[in-house]
Amino acid sequence: MITCQKAEPALIRPSEPQTKAAARSTNQLSGKVTEIVLHDDDLTHMPMLLPLLAQLSRDDRWFVWVAPPVVLPKALLADAGIDLSKVILLKPDDNHSVYDLSCQALKAGTCHAVITWPGYLSEDELEGLESAARSGESHGIVIRRRQNA
Secondary structure, rough: OOOOOOOOOOHHHOOOOOOOHHHHHOOOOEEEEEEEEOOOHHHHHHHHHHHHHHOOOOOOEEEEEEOOOOOHHHHHHHHHOOOOHHHEEEOOOOEOHHHHHHHHOOOOOOOOEEEEOOOOOOHHHHHHHHHHHHHHHEEEEEEEHHHHO
């Protein structure tokens, strides 16, 4: 299982320095947020997402997951081609909401992509995520249940 990390700014650091120009050239989606709306939290939808997650984990920067609904077995993720050495899992706590952690990770500029499961997200919060993604030249992926979309 991937272990959860406390939300600390020091956790969001690149494995190797990369210039913003180099990041832009390898990431056509930088500064954008994509929403994926699922019928429910059923893990049967994960096989559709695993190839996308594997592709996103191939960048030189960190790949951050914020508050996934379940912790998936490392073997399943590795078998799908996800580079686990580049994945950081952040868990909200009393001082850090899913939204705050997502914005922080997107703004840092050291994350290639930030995937988040926020539940309900207001228009202002979505705009805040988009602004953070532009600022950090990262890509945000928001996964929500249909009733929360």
